[in-house]
Amino acid sequence: MTQQPYLSVRNLSKHFKPAAFSRGPVVKALQDISFDIPRGQVVGLVGESGSGKTTIGRSVLRLIEPTSGEIMLDGVDITTLSGDQLRRQRRKMQYIFQDPFASLSPRMTIGQVLTEGLDIQGIGTRAERRARAEKGAGRGGTAGRRLRPIRP
Numbered sequence: 446m447t448q449q450p451y452l453s454v455r456n457l458s459k460h461f462k463p464a465a466f467s468r469g470p471v472v473k474a475l476q477d478i479s480f481d482i483p484r485g486q487v488v489g490l491v492g493e494s495g496s497g498k499t500t501i502g503r504s505v506l507r508l509i510e511p512t513s514g515e516i517m518l519d520g521v522d523i524t525t526l527s528g529d530q531l532r533r534q535r536r537k538m539q540y541i542f543q544d545p546f547a548s549l550s551p552r553m554t555i556g557q558v559l560t561e562g563l564d565i566q567g568i569g570t571r572a573e574r575r576a577r578a579e580k581g582a583g584r585g586g587t588a589g590r591r592l593r594p595i596r597p
């Protein structure tokens with residue numbers, strides 16, 4: 446028996462319309478994209494700049510709304526979800542932003558950055574979230590240091 450893919454994207458399209466009151470063509474960034482990612486596998490997406498890699502990633506996370514298509518995550522069509530249901534599915538995905546200046550806020554400590562996602566998802570107590578952040582930071586080479594005062 447073949448296993449259901451972990452992520453299955455079908456006929457995904459994303460068209461960016463020009464902003465209100467401005468001229469310009471509709472940008473057809475994605476047209477009819479379909480692919481699967483099997484459970485437990487790593488898949489690389491390669492293409493020239495502007496070919497739509499980021500738009501695929503942002504659509505799959507529902508950071509932007511696809512124009513059409515179906516995105517099945519672990520058997521659930523996430524294009525139709527909103528609110529709490531979407532938040533629950535988001536626990537299964539993680540976007541790693543390329544640009545540290547855009548993703549690491551200098552107004553927050555590293556401890557706050559690392560616990561923010563757990564906070565939003567309501568995972569663990571405050572102390573547990575802090576302990577997980579310290580452990581994760583340890584793996585990243587900040588071991589043994591208190592995170593509270595450190596800023597990016």
Ligand SMILES: Nc1ncnc2c1ncn2[C@@H]1O[C@H](COP(=O)(O)OP(=O)(O)O)[C@@H](O)[C@H]1O
Nearest residue numbers: 461472474492493494495496497498499500501
């Ligand atoms: N928010 C947006 N509004 C209008 N056009 C966009 C927007 N985001 C991306 N695009 C356009 O969509 C196309 C694909 O971009 P992108 O997904 O960033 O490509 P890649 O990540 O492969 O470099 C490009 O032509 C880009 O200019």
Ligand SMILES: [Mg+2]
Nearest residue numbers: 495498499500
């Ligand atoms: Mg990109």
